[in-house]
Amino acid sequence: MSASPVPGDPVPGAVVTRFAPSPTGFLHIGGARTALFNWLYARRHGGRFLLRIEDTDRARSTDAAIAAILDGMRWLGLDWDGDEYYQSQFAGRHAEVAHELLQRGHAYRCWMSQEALAAQRASAQAERRPFRIESEWRDCDGREGEGPSVIRLKAPREDETAIEDKVQGRVTVQNAELDDFVLLRSDGTPTYMLAVVVDDHDMGVTHVIRGDDHLNNAFRQLAIVKAMGWPEPVYAHVPLIHGQDGAKLSKRHGAVGVEAYRDALGILPEAMFNYLLRLGWGHGDDETISREEAVRWFDLDGVGRSPSRFDLKKLENLNGHYIREAADERLAGLIAPRIAALVGRDLDRDAIALLGRAMPELKPRARTLDELAEGATFLLRARPLDMDDKATALLEGEAADLLALVHRHLSALAEWSQEATERAVREVAEAEGVKLGQVAQPLRAALTGRATSPGIFDVLVLLGREESLGRIGDRMAVAG
RNA sequence: GGCCCCAUCGUCUAGCGGUCCAGGACGUCGCCCUUUCACGGCGAAAACACGGGUUCGAUUCCCGUUGGGGUCACCA
Numbered sequence: 001m002s003a004s005p006v007p008g009d010p011v012p013g014a015v016v017t018r019f020a021p022s023p024t025g026f027l028h029i030g031g032a033r034t035a036l037f038n039w040l041y042a043r044r045h046g047g048r049f050l051l052r053i054e055d056t057d058r059a060r061s062t063d064a065a066i067a068a069i070l071d072g073m074r075w076l077g078l079d080w081d082g083d084e085y086y087q088s089q090f091a092g093r094h095a096e097v098a099h100e101l102l103q104r105g106h107a108y109r110c111w112m113s114q115e116a117l118a119a120q121r122a123s124a125q126a127e128r129r130p131f132r133i134e135s136e137w138r139d140c141d142g143r144e145g146e147g148p149s150v151i152r153l154k155a156p157r158e159d160e161t162a163i164e165d166k167v168q169g170r171v172t173v174q175n176a177e178l179d180d181f182v183l184l185r186s187d188g189t190p191t192y193m194l195a196v197v198v199d200d201h202d203m204g205v206t207h208v209i210r211g212d213d214h215l216n217n218a219f220r221q222l223a224i225v226k227a228m229g230w231p232e233p234v235y236a237h238v239p240l241i242h243g244q245d246g247a248k249l250s251k252r253h254g255a256v257g258v259e260a261y262r263d264a265l266g267i268l269p270e271a272m273f274n275y276l277l278r279l280g281w282g283h284g285d286d287e288t289i290s291r292e293e294a295v296r297w298f299d300l301d302g303v304g305r306s307p308s309r310f311d312l313k314k315l316e317n318l319n320g321h322y323i324r325e326a327a328d329e330r331l332a333g334l335i336a337p338r339i340a341a342l343v344g345r346d347l348d349r350d351a352i353a354l355l356g357r358a359m360p361e362l363k364p365r366a367r368t369l370d371e372l373a374e375g376a377t378f379l380l381r382a383r384p385l386d387m388d389d390k391a392t393a394l395l396e397g398e399a400a401d402l403l404a405l406v407h408r409h410l411s412a413l414a415e416w417s418q419e420a421t422e423r424a425v426r427e428v429a430e431a432e433g434v435k436l437g438q439v440a441q442p443l444r445a446a447l448t449g450r451a452t453s454p455g456i457f458d459v460l461v462l463l464g465r466e467e468s469l470g471r472i473g474d475r476m477a478v479a480g
Numbered sequence: 481g482g483c484c485c486c487a488u489c490g491u492c493u494a495g496c497g498g499u500c501c502a503g504g505a506c507g508u509c510g511c512c513c514u515u516u517c518a519c520g521g522c523g524a525a526a527a528c529a530c531g532g533g534u535u536c537g538a539u540u541c542c543c544g545u546u547g548g549g550g551u552c553a554c555c556a
Contacts, residue, residue: 022556054556087556114554130482131552150554168485177483177552185554192556216484216551239486239549246548275492278505282493285504304493306486307549314492314506324519364519375517394516425515440515452517 015047016206019073019080020087020196022054023065026257027072029310030211030241030249033276037238038209039078040277040298050203051080054087056195061088072258075269077291085203087195094190097198097228098151098183106227107183110137110152111145132179148186153223155180161219166207166236166300173219181220193217197224200233209236209300212307213248236300239280239307249310261315266338266369268326271319280308288321320367328359331372338373343380351380358462361454378448379462384474390451391444399442400479402432406443407472416465418457425456446475 017038021031042049051073055061070084101107112135124131137145138154156175163171183194190198200208208218215237225232243253250256261267274289281304283289283297323331332355336347339355347355355362358379366372378385387395395403409424429439440456447459447468460468 020556024556057556060556117553125481128481152554171484173484179552182554187554189554191554196556211550212485213550219484237485242549244491248550278492280492285494287492287505304486308493309491311491311506317506320519365517367518429515435515437515444516450516454517456515 014206015042015045016050016204017042017047017209018050018052018200018203018205019078020052020054020199020210021069022057023061023069025065026068026259028249028256029258029261029276031069032072032076032258032272033241033279034210034238035073035078036076036273036276037236037281037298037300037303038207039080040294041207041209041300042081043295044298047206048081049078050082050085050205052085052087052199052203054192054195056087056091056190056192058088068257068259075262076258076273077269085199087199090195090199090202091190093202094195094198095184095188098190098194101153101183101224101227102151104227105154107151107153108135108138108140108180109144109149110135110180110182111147111149112137130177132176133181135180138180150182150186151184152180153183153220153227155220155223161222163218163222163235165215165218166209166234167239167303168212168215168237168305171215173216178219178223183224193220194224197221197228201225201228201230205233207234207236209238212237212239236303238303239305241279242307242309244309246307246309248307253310264370265316265319266334266372267315267319268322268369271315271322274322275315275318279310280304288318316367323366323369323372324363326363328356328363331359331363331369332356335369335373335376338369339377339380342373342377343382347380354379354462358454358458361458361462365454375453378450378453378459381449383467383470384478385446385449385471387445387449388451391449394441394445394451395475395479399438399445400476402428402434402439403442403446403472403479404476405432406439407469407476410460410465410472411469413465416461418461421460422457443472446472 019031019035019038021027021035039049041047053061053066053069055066073080098107102109117133120134121131135152138152155178158175160172160174161178165171181193182191184190218235218237222232241249243249245253255261255264258272261272262269270291273291273294277289277294277298278287281298281302283302286293289297332352335355336352340346355376358376362372362376365375405428406425409428410421413420413424425439425443426436429436432439441451444453444456444459445451447453447456447463453459463471
């Protein structure tokens with residue numbers, strides 16, 4: 001599935017890549033992967049990775065929307081070189097280029113009205129033929145119209161244009177397919193098509209790595225590049241990420257911003273990094289790939305050409321892996337706010353230290369920070385504990401008597417350790433002629449309020465003698 | 481609809497003419513470990529879309545069909 005090899009690097013020398021998101025309120029999963037690939041490519045080749053915010057649409061480009069993107073990038077550890085650029089800063093330069101194109105005969109002023117355009121489009125549709133703008137102003141020998149005008153590119157109509165795409169291979173399009181798109185709007189502002197090309201050139205971008213949805217645009221942009229006589233960048237159009245239904249990932253698929261996975265589920269940045277990397281790219285049978293390995297191994301030829309579906313299950317599995325690898329203190333700090341919300345009070349240093357100590361037992365049982373916090377709350381909940389349904393069921397019948405026996409044996413212990421508590425509980429089971437589980441399960445319910453938890457002797461030690469005995473006592477009191 | 485792109489297990493992928501009755505991972509299902517749930521270990525089911533070529537030989541190359549996706553603004 002590798003892309004056909006593209007001979008020779010047309011731009012020898014330093015690599016410059018860029019990520020150019022438009023601020024929509026969050027860092028889109030697909031955008032994050034595009035950013036990742038650009039970052040990786042630049043780092044791999046000792047080049048520079050630039051960030052440019054496409055804030056031409058001023059209405060949408062709020063500070064909050066921009067901050068969300070920068071925040072997401074930092075979270076993933078995708079550091080950009082230098083300050084971020086803002087496309088709106090360069091509007092003057094964009095207009096300048098449009099006028100230069102005009103002077104050199106590669107563009108023309110067009111006074112065609114929106115209505116005339118709409119009429120052309122309608123008749124094209126009625127006759128079931130492809131729509132292509134046909135402006136009378138393309139070749140009008142200096143004649144001028146009335147009122148405001150736009151500047152359109154005088155796109156070539158003969159021959160064809162080919163792009164040697166690093167991912168897609170050679171892609172060719174008939175120039176007749178390209179129409180005279182607008183470069184400068186009637187209010188003098190630049191269109192996206194013009195702005196990207198000018199900015200990429202001015203920023204010295206050598207490799208344009210972006211989503212597949214821009215492949216068609218690339219031909220239009222290349223027309224500007226050629227008209228200006230600028231060096232052509234290397235293009236690499238990576239396939240889009242799809243939802244479970246196979247369509248381009250969008251809001252209707254649910255969470256689509258990386259911060260949602262971070263905040264709601266509790267995904268670790270290294271897990272997201274690894275997952276996104278493996279989505280559409282592979283390195284043999286390697287599954288868990290570190291940041292360093294990624295920089296060492298990443299290459300554009302490894303990027304597949306077909307879209308891939310976002311699979312939450314795999315992300316979660318990977319996240320579980322990274323949780324197990326993460327330092328206990330870091331994890332404790334990460335889940336502290338979640339637990340605070342769950343137990344309804346802030347956690348002090350002792351509480352966080354307790355979480356850290358419990359972490360080795362908690363970690364293997366969670367795939368997300370959300371699950372990790374959920375599994376840890378029993379440590380910090382206030383007495384008397386609420387019992388869930390399964391815990392309540394475990395405490396029915398003869399369980400109460402067994403619990404009382406366990407309480408007595410544990411109370412008599414001189415030393416409160418895993419070994420000592422285990423011995424005590426096993427003695428009760430043996431003396432009563434029941435299986436360990438018949439004693440351990442009610443004990444678990446009493447201590448945690450749940451039917452599942454870390455190993456019961458770990459729980460006993462983590463909670464400590466006083467708290468443990470207290471919790472068991474609470475249940476005995478209820479049983480009467 | 482025009483144009484462009486894509487096509488290996490349910491999903492992510494390995495495979496770059498013979499090593500493939502197709503390998504790994506997630507998910508699923510068994511079994512083991514076990515005080516619960518996980519983790520871990522072992523095992524199972526599961527794919528080269530179809531049809532033509534090229535070739536001594538196609539999952540790998542070419543063409544077509546089918547299916548899927550993207551894109552067609554004075555949005556970005």
